[in-house]
Amino acid sequence: MSKDAFKNTELIQASLKKRYARERRFQLFGKLAVLLGFVFLFILLFDIVSKGTPAFTQKQLQIAVDFDPDKLGVDASASAEQLRQANFNAVIKSSLRDMFPEVTSRGDKKRLYRLVSIGAEYALRDRVIEDPSLIGQRKDFWLLAHSEAAGYLKGQISRELPEVERKVKDIQMDWLDQLRDKGLTKSSFNTLFFLEGDSREPELAGIRAALQGSFFTLVVTFLLAFPIGVFAAVYLEEFAPRNRITDLIEININNLAAVPSIVFGLLGLAVFINFFELPRSAPLVGGIVLSLMTLPTIIITSRASIQAVSPSIREAALGVGASKIQTVFHHVLPVAMPGILTGSIIGMAQALGESAPLLMIGMVAFIMEVPGGVTDPSTVLPVQIFLWADSPERGFTEKTSAAIMVLMGFLIVMNALAIYLRRRFEVK
Amino acid sequence: MSTADANAHGAVPDEAVGLDVQDHVDVAHYETIGEPYVDNAKMSARNVNVYYADKQAIMDVSLDIGENEVLSMIGPSGCGKSTFLRSLNRMNDIIPICEVKGDIRLDGEDIYGSDQDTVLLRARVGMVFQKPNPFPKTIYENVAYGPRIHGLAHSKAEMDEIVETSLRRASLWDEVKDVLEQPGTGLSGGQQQRLCIARAIAVSPEVILMDEPCSALDPIATARIEELIDELKERFTIAIVTHSMQQAARVSQRTAYFHLGKLIEVGDTKQIFTMPRHELTENYITGRFG
Numbered sequence: 001m002s003k004d005a006f007k008n009t010e011l012i013q014a015s016l017k018k019r020y021a022r023e024r025r026f027q028l029f030g031k032l033a034v035l036l037g038f039v040f041l042f043i044l045l046f047d048i049v050s051k052g053t054p055a056f057t058q059k060q061l062q063i064a065v066d067f068d069p070d071k072l073g074v075d076a077s078a079s080a081e082q083l084r085q086a087n088f089n090a091v092i093k094s095s096l097r098d099m100f101p102e103v104t105s106r107g108d109k110k111r112l113y114r115l116v117s118i119g120a121e122y123a124l125r126d127r128v129i130e131d132p133s134l135i136g137q138r139k140d141f142w143l144l145a146h147s148e149a150a151g152y153l154k155g156q157i158s159r160e161l162p163e164v165e166r167k168v169k170d171i172q173m174d175w176l177d178q179l180r181d182k183g184l185t186k187s188s189f190n191t192l193f194f195l196e197g198d199s200r201e202p203e204l205a206g207i208r209a210a211l212q213g214s215f216f217t218l219v220v221t222f223l224l225a226f227p228i229g230v231f232a233a234v235y236l237e238e239f240a241p242r243n244r245i246t247d248l249i250e251i252n253i254n255n256l257a258a259v260p261s262i263v264f265g266l267l268g269l270a271v272f273i274n275f276f277e278l279p280r281s282a283p284l285v286g287g288i289v290l291s292l293m294t295l296p297t298i299i300i301t302s303r304a305s306i307q308a309v310s311p312s313i314r315e316a317a318l319g320v321g322a323s324k325i326q327t328v329f330h331h332v333l334p335v336a337m338p339g340i341l342t343g344s345i346i347g348m349a350q351a352l353g354e355s356a357p358l359l360m361i362g363m364v365a366f367i368m369e370v371p372g373g374v375t376d377p378s379t380v381l382p383v384q385i386f387l388w389a390d391s392p393e394r395g396f397t398e399k400t401s402a403a404i405m406v407l408m409g410f411l412i413v414m415n416a417l418a419i420y421l422r423r424r425f426e427v428k
Numbered sequence: 429m430s431t432a433d434a435n436a437h438g439a440v441p442d443e444a445v446g447l448d449v450q451d452h453v454d455v456a457h458y459e460t461i462g463e464p465y466v467d468n469a470k471m472s473a474r475n476v477n478v479y480y481a482d483k484q485a486i487m488d489v490s491l492d493i494g495e496n497e498v499l500s501m502i503g504p505s506g507c508g509k510s511t512f513l514r515s516l517n518r519m520n521d522i523i524p525i526c527e528v529k530g531d532i533r534l535d536g537e538d539i540y541g542s543d544q545d546t547v548l549l550r551a552r553v554g555m556v557f558q559k560p561n562p563f564p565k566t567i568y569e570n571v572a573y574g575p576r577i578h579g580l581a582h583s584k585a586e587m588d589e590i591v592e593t594s595l596r597r598a599s600l601w602d603e604v605k606d607v608l609e610q611p612g613t614g615l616s617g618g619q620q621q622r623l624c625i626a627r628a629i630a631v632s633p634e635v636i637l638m639d640e641p642c643s644a645l646d647p648i649a650t651a652r653i654e655e656l657i658d659e660l661k662e663r664f665t666i667a668i669v670t671h672s673m674q675q676a677a678r679v680s681q682r683t684a685y686f687h688l689g690k691l692i693e694v695g696d697t698k699q700i701f702t703m704p705r706h707e708l709t710e711n712y713i714t715g716r717f718g
Contacts, residue, residue: 242524310561312557312559312561313561313563313564314522315519315522315555315557315561316557316561316562316563316624316627317563317573318519318522318550319517319519319550319554319555319556319557319628320550320551320554320573320574320577320627320628320630320631321547321548321549321550321551321554321574321577321578321631322547322573322574322577323547323577326577330573330577331563334564335564
């Protein structure tokens with residue numbers, strides 16, 4: 001007996017080494033997997049942040065603008081309406097020529113004009129409408145640089161590159177160097193990026209329209225998906241009889257969660273736009289489509305959290321004579337709320353990042369105006385990213401990354417909100 | 429005394445009645461020993477059968493609960509005593525596969541009748557559960573909830589009074605009067621169970637059902653609950669399921685012994701514990717099995 005026991009100990013000892021080695025191997029693989037994940041995440045974030053950060057600054061050039069009434073085609077007594085028609089482009093061009101008198105050839109002049117954004121024209125116009133006494137004067141103004149010029153000033157384009165492969169030519173680089181040496185260039189925070197809608201010119205393009213579009217879309221999604229989802233979950237979980245029909249509904253809801261999102265886009269196009277004739281490209285339709293997409297997520301997570309509520313609370317409520325509805329609304333739902341909210345916010349975050357179904361209902365259109373309501377044509381952040389990523393201009397590369405940063409910022413805020421709500425409701 | 433009586437209530441006499449079998453009762457033929465009926469019955473059950481899907485959990489049980497008495501139900505695990513208790517305020521309704529057959533009356537009114545409202549029934553027949561289950565709300569809210577949903581208080585002052593009286597009757601007032609706004613789940617196990625009793629009596633039920641109310645509590649908390657039950661019987665009719673025979677002996681006037689879904693023996697607590705007449709009862713209370 002004791003001999004056997006001795007033998008067992010030896011056997012166990014012999015196997016121990018093997019077991020520990022296996023454990024160490026497993027831990028090593030686990031650590032490697034985590035490390036790999038972190039490396040990829042870091043590369044992704046580094047790439048986006050390093051590409052996107054320059055988009056948050058804009059470059060301006062100081063130009064001595066000569067408001068020559070002849071070039072403008074109007075004089076100081078002109079009405080606002082006439083001023084709107086005035087030729088500010090000519091003023092900027094002549095002012096640039098004055099600064100670089102050595103430029104004579106037609107091609108070089110064209111290149112010179114390309115240093116300044118076409119947005120400068122409208123900025124000057126607004127200033128003059130504000131203060132018509134500027135006409136006839138000569139005054140220094142900070143004008144927005146063209147995106148290509150700004151790209152050089154930000155150091156994104158170098159002279160090393162052969163001239164034919166870049167849009168900023170050597171001669172433009174020389175002018176910009178001169179301006180920089182004289183202290184006539186400056187960087188400032190790119191407020192336009194947050195205040196303006198999309199534009200063909202990278203230096204003028206902003207994400208305000210997409211942000212507002214996303215906001216309206218999400219509001220519609222939330223207002224539809226949250227109540228419908230929660231009530232569907234409550235009904236299915238608490239009131240529905242268990243029979244073949246409810247089983248069928250349950251299977252279908254679970255399958256719906258796995259339907260590719262673009263299919264919801266097709267449905268939105270066929271039903272809401274073609275049949276109900278709701279406006280195209282509008283956050284209203286986008287929100288409805290996304291709420292269809294989010295509903296299964298909300299229903300499934302809500303049902304899970306309602307199921308997780310301890311039956312003893314239900315019994316307690318029924319035991320003092322609460323009706324079924326009172327039990328559900330006074331006791332079950334408050335306890336299930338953190339889970340329901342977390343699920344809903346995760347669903348909303350999914351909706352915020354969704355682009356495919358929105359392409360189908362026309363939210364991919366080029367829209368400059370910031371939408372004012374749910375029926376105005378608009379686009380959303382991920383679609384805006386898609387559009388900019390598709391644009392050939394170099395200036396849009398940084399815009400793309402910057403828009404991704406904004407989108408991720410929103411996702412982080414939403415997830416933080418989910419965590420906060422969860423903690424807050426759980427304390428009680 | 430009771431053989432004829434019990435026969436009249438459905439048990440069929442037979443030569444094969446297995447009363448002398450120690451660990452087995454003949455399913456088809458058995459009769460309850462003792463006196464299941466009382467004159468001043470508050471609740472009365474007749475020929476109650478309860479099924480969970482195909483499985484029969486309660487077999488042909490007839491039993492009365494007298495006014496202002498404490499009736500304890502004892503028996504080994506799985507004997508159906510909790511199931512029977514939960515049939516008395518239709519708590520079994522929430523279990524979809526559960527089906528109750530037979531006749532259960534409260535003050536002569538059929539509680540399974542088609543016109544019986546379960547909300548009203550549960551307001552009249554309150555319940556305290558095995559595990560303390562206060563709502564995750566404040567202590568005040570826990571007690572005030574029942575009266576509020578039934579509209580028993582017409583003003584804040586009235587509600588305060590109901591809460592205070594209920595907590596006093598549950599002998600919890602002195603411990604919680606300063607922390608009424610704290611969550612009820614923060615109390616100790618014994619306090620939580622007394623809070624649940626306060627919650628049950630706040631709606632002034634006529635009957636209180638207690639399902640092993642002390643099984644999750646330590647001996648001191650148990651002693652307090654037992655004292656409380658003794659005081660509560662002045663006002664309420666109480667049916668208590670317990671695993672502790674000492675507890676049954678201490679708090680109840682009558683005791684019913686269940687075995688495998690059947691009511692084996694019922695009688696005065698003193699008699700059951702000193703002179704059990706059925707062999708199964710004797711085996712159980714002497715600790716030979718169960």
